[in-house]
Amino acid sequence: MEIGVPKEIKDQEFRVGLTPDSVRTLTQGGHRVFIETQAGLGAGFTDGDYQAAGGAIVPGAGQAWGRDMVVKVKEPLAAEYDRLHPGQLLFTYLHLAADRPLTEALLDKGVTAIAYETVELPDGRLPLLTPMSIIAGRLSVQFGARFLERQQGGRGVLLGGVPGVRPGQVVILGGGVVGTEAARIAVGLGAQVKILDINVDRLAYLETLFGSRVELLYNTPQTLEHAVPDADLLVGAVLVPGRRAPILVSRQLVAQMRPGSVLVDVAVDQGGCIETLHATSHTQPTYVEEGVVHYGVPNMPGAVPWTATQALNHCTLPYVLKLAQQGVDALADHPALALGLNTHKHQLIHPAVREMFPRLAAPLV
Structure with missing residues (x-):
């Protein structure tokens, strides 16, 4: 051929x-x-x-x-x-x-x-999505940490914190491959990490990986309302194979986040799970809406x-x-x-x- x-x-x-x-x-x-x-x-x-x-x-x-x-x-x-x-x-x-x-x-x-x-x-x-999901999950926190820097428009938060100053708060929507890899990097940096998912079996599996280092929460509208406004970095990691990702985070909820917080939606190539986020590019990766830095590059692994x-x-x-x-x-x-x-x-x-x-x-x- x-x-x-x-x-x-x-x-x-x-x-x-x-x-x-x-x-x-x-x-x-x-x-x-x-x-x-x-x-x-x-x-x-x-x-x-x-x-x-x-x-x-x-x-x-x-x-x-x-x-x-x-x-x-x-x-x-x-x-x-x-x-x-x-x-x-x-x-x-x-x-x-x-x-x-x-x-x-x-x-x-x-x-x-x-x-x-x-x-x-x-x-x-x-099997053919997994390798890029691993990379995108890891990059989501790497890029999120970068755009939290003040010079990049962020709050000026160091995800790992320092003695005497609390670390950054990372909230991850979805505990699949992307979410797991995002958590792995965020934990490694020393951030405080929450993963929200609706699959109890998956949450139980994640406990075997992370123990008490990650707060594992069943995702409900009420859980989102409490977790999202506290996030310095919010990572969208929702996948429905072959379908458009569901909108989980409304504009109203984004508006409750602190100015200079960062959103990274890895699901953007399937439409994204955050209402205010749209696709961007490596050349112009971010924009600010509701005071929050939005990162929506659909081909994140292209950076490496x-x-x-x-x-x-x-x-x-x-x-x-x-x-x-x-x-x-x-x-x-x-x-x-x-x-x-x-x-x-x-x-x-x-x-x-x-x-x-x-x-x-x-x-x-």
Whole structure:
């Protein structure tokens, strides 16, 4: 199979769909891989690295997109819609529940689109979302600590505090992978940490990880009303696979936070769980609303592309190999991949996305 790897064009997105090691594995399996020139440069991989691995460097995006399968990191942007073509396999993060224009473009072009974030194992784990969730969770506190600095518009709070001065208060909404990793970093910095979740079993598991170092609370409207105004850093870490994240924090509640507090919503690529937060970019990562600093970069792991690209490829490569060997037929043999299918032959397939866009969801045939 011919596989294309275009350069990412999202703002400050330096990750790349395949590493040279992945390209070597694919070419040794008899596949041809076409990498747009300098696609991997931001992650530390040169054109020479890809050529040494057996890949072919192509001078333009069109020559990478015009292949049987395209492997990316982030969803196609509007400028790339014309590069989609019927029957093409697209394997990348999509987050369609929060992106109707892309959903319509994929349906119109007849693309077979498989989303990393909806590939699901029998036990419910999301193997291709997990590595980026780990990174985003850890970065959420790293960035939050930065924007709490006075020079960055924050309150001037040191999350770890010092002897005689209380540490910063970190409130995390959601105790999944993102929330767990956010707590891990916040605890390491010495902050006071609360995690709110509605899954009692998950809270019990988190107690085995953190013991008394983290306050674990069942999430109710009343719990939110007490916890959010006290937060120096509020981290949104809510995930509903394939669906838009629910709004948990209202504008009214944000307005009760102290001026210069910081919000970081890792769920922003699925619409976000905080009413006042909208997507930003690495170039302009924050804005102030209701006196609170809002950070809503949807591609947070793009800030650490050397680490993130390799972590992602360790998980995606086995699935890329299956698709390269069998094409769409791989879905019949691999149920996890089949659950990742979002669009195919002008039809909307994934149940959660069909529920989100019922007018686009024609009867399945």
